Amino acid sequence: MSATDGTEGDPGGTGGSDGAAKKQRSFWKELPLLIGIALLLALVIKTFLVQAFSIPSDSMQNTLQQGDRVLVDKLTPWFGAEPERGEVVVFHDPGGWLDGEPTPDPNAVQKFLSFIGLMPSAEEKDLIKRTIAVGGDTVECKKGGPVKVNGKALNEPYIFPGDTPCDDSPFGPVNVPEDKIWVMGDHRQNSLDSRYHTQDANEGFVPVDKVVGRAVVVAWPINRWATLPVPDTFDQPGLSAAVSMAPVGALSVAGAVPLVMWRRRRLTSGRTAG
Template sequence: MSDVAAGARPGHGEPAERPGQPAEPVAGPPGETPDPDAPADAQAADGDGRKVRKQRPFWKELPLLIVVALVLALLIKTFLVQAFSIPSDSMQNTLQRGDRVLVDKLTPWFGGEPERGEVVVFHDPDNWLAGEPTPESNVVQDFLSFIGLMPSSKEKDLIKRTIAVGGDTVECTKGGPVEVNGKALVEPYIFPGDSACDDKPFGPFKVPEGKIWVMGDHRQNSWDSRYHTEDATKGFVPVEDVVGRAVVVAWPINRWATLPVPDTFDQPGIGVAAGLAPGALGVAGALPLVLWRRRRLTSGRTAG
């Protein structure tokens, strides 16, 4: 069906134009009024003779898009997530040499500290990597590492599992399991055939506040906290040196997996320091009430 409004005759709802009388300008939709200050080459006429702004070619906008993308990548690397490459076998079989892991860097910014069982990346606390060769890199890799699109080959960081945190007591005797606050850990993540600590028994050690005790999952191939008890840090890693928690194995694709906290760290009683806190607070809160009640009873007997 045709649009009859477009062919309406004079005298049927719309006045006819008189000969010689100029036509009144037709008001266009809001927002389409041409900018009188715009340069001539930025405007073009549409079908009704109105001028509209030309759209910029994509190649002119591409540099700006690239800059925005690089800035966003740099912000994400700095504050949110960063990729790291696994250079050794110390975390087998949880992590294999060459794996790429994504590390959560946001939580530490809000004051979050490592928890037992988490796999964490941390800066070398006291020359743990002394003598280890630094992999060679090129300009492209260095740039991509700077913006967080590739792991850095120059940063000397380590990745281990957090076994104990500040306030915990940790130990392991030859032939026995690792114990945290007197609770034996069942560690299914240990490399098959390895013992819990037969190559290097340790403890008992009390972890200072603001420090963590770390161990590799491949116990017989990991120079972790056990081997640095004579260093300045006594084998403990300062929380301030922790970059973040490794949460996902992102590459290669066939090894994609999350890195959850094992159930053995959730067993009742393992958090002795945290478990005593509510009781201590309860005693502290009840003590003034008890003293006040005793004072009233004593004064009542004296008055009588």
């Protein structure tokens, strides 16, 4: 079998050019579909997986700088996971935290790109802080001292150089309700965080259902690329709140009841058999 040059059965030699033209037209017909699929994928990713956010202020220095773009994991909360101590989280304004802040006025293109997730939203009123304590924790900070969670002092190397843990606004001890978190900025002397909103409806706490997700990566600018891991200080032994003995006792009793009933049946059946 011999190879052909692609013109067999086309004496005029025009078949190849007609095929190329059809392929060209086919591409342009499919292009809108491809664009539509790409935009749909971007929207799905933004809604359920990852979203970009822009850092609007200096309250998280030096961990984050104003103008940084971070990628926020939105998937994990869909599976019921709640913020953990030490995580940097993005959350919707829980009520009045951003009152008086200027609201940007993006153009139509910026709004569209924000809608599909290709640009950070300029209109949503979101904040970014570090989770210090979670539901069930007790958190406090006295002037001149460290932040303490459940009695354990935090070593906080992420605090902005020259800042103190809380000398500008000491607080506590504060008991964090279930389904809420206590947040603070890394630039402690330049962050209107939970400490400054204790008179609000939420008493300074952020409801978990207001949390958009955890910031995991600084994606832009390129020379600022970095991950945002949980600092080691939040892994120290004994940091978790003590487990109440009442539930443990109830579980012990509940587990013992079937065993007692089984033993009584064995003894009763043994006496009957005897």
